[in-house]
Amino acid sequence: MDVINTSQIVSAENNFATYSLNNGILSLHYKSEIRNLAFYMAVDIVETRRTITQGQSFPLFVDLNCLRFADVKTMKYSMSQESTRGVSAIALLVRTYQQKLLTSLFVKVYERKVFFPVEMFYSEEDALEWLKQFIK
Numbered sequence: 001m002d003v004i005n006t007s008q009i010v011s012a013e014n015n016f017a018t019y020s021l022n023n024g025i026l027s028l029h030y031k032s033e034i035r036n037l038a039f040y041m042a043v044d045i046v047e048t049r050r051t052i053t054q055g056q057s058f059p060l061f062v063d064l065n066c067l068r069f070a071d072v073k074t075m076k077y078s079m080s081q082e083s084t085r086g087v088s089a090i091a092l093l094v095r096t097y098q099q100k101l102l103t104s105l106f107v108k109v110y111e112r113k114v115f116f117p118v119e120m121f122y123s124e125e126d127a128l129e130w131l132k133q134f135i136k
Helices: 039-053 072-078 097-113 124-134
Strands: 010-013 017-022 025-030 058-063 087-093 118-121
Touching: 010 039, 017 039, 025 039, 025 124, 039 072, 058 124, 072 097, 087 097, 087 124, 097 118, 118 124
Parallel strands: 025 058, 058 087, 087 118
Antiparallel strands: 010 017, 017 025
């Protein structure tokens, strides 16, 4: 397996999100047309993330700007050890009150299911700054 140099920039895209691995942080931005996250989308997003990271662990920045809803099955999968393998920390960016409420609930549940830090932010800069401490 190739080792990714954390200073290189890697970009990728699938039907649901765009990804960039830059300076040791993986960023995920949902595409603007994705409002409701379905299970099959979440599985594809995780598979793409794993392809990019080549089995290595990285802090993950997730921009939830476009998302409005995820069903229970999708939320459970997103909180599973299976889907979070290769993640050292998650920073979630929210912008709306609805996102804040849903993400707050998600973070409270998530913290009990995973063994790495999860935080919610209102600023991308603050989120990325926080994630820097988890770069290996």
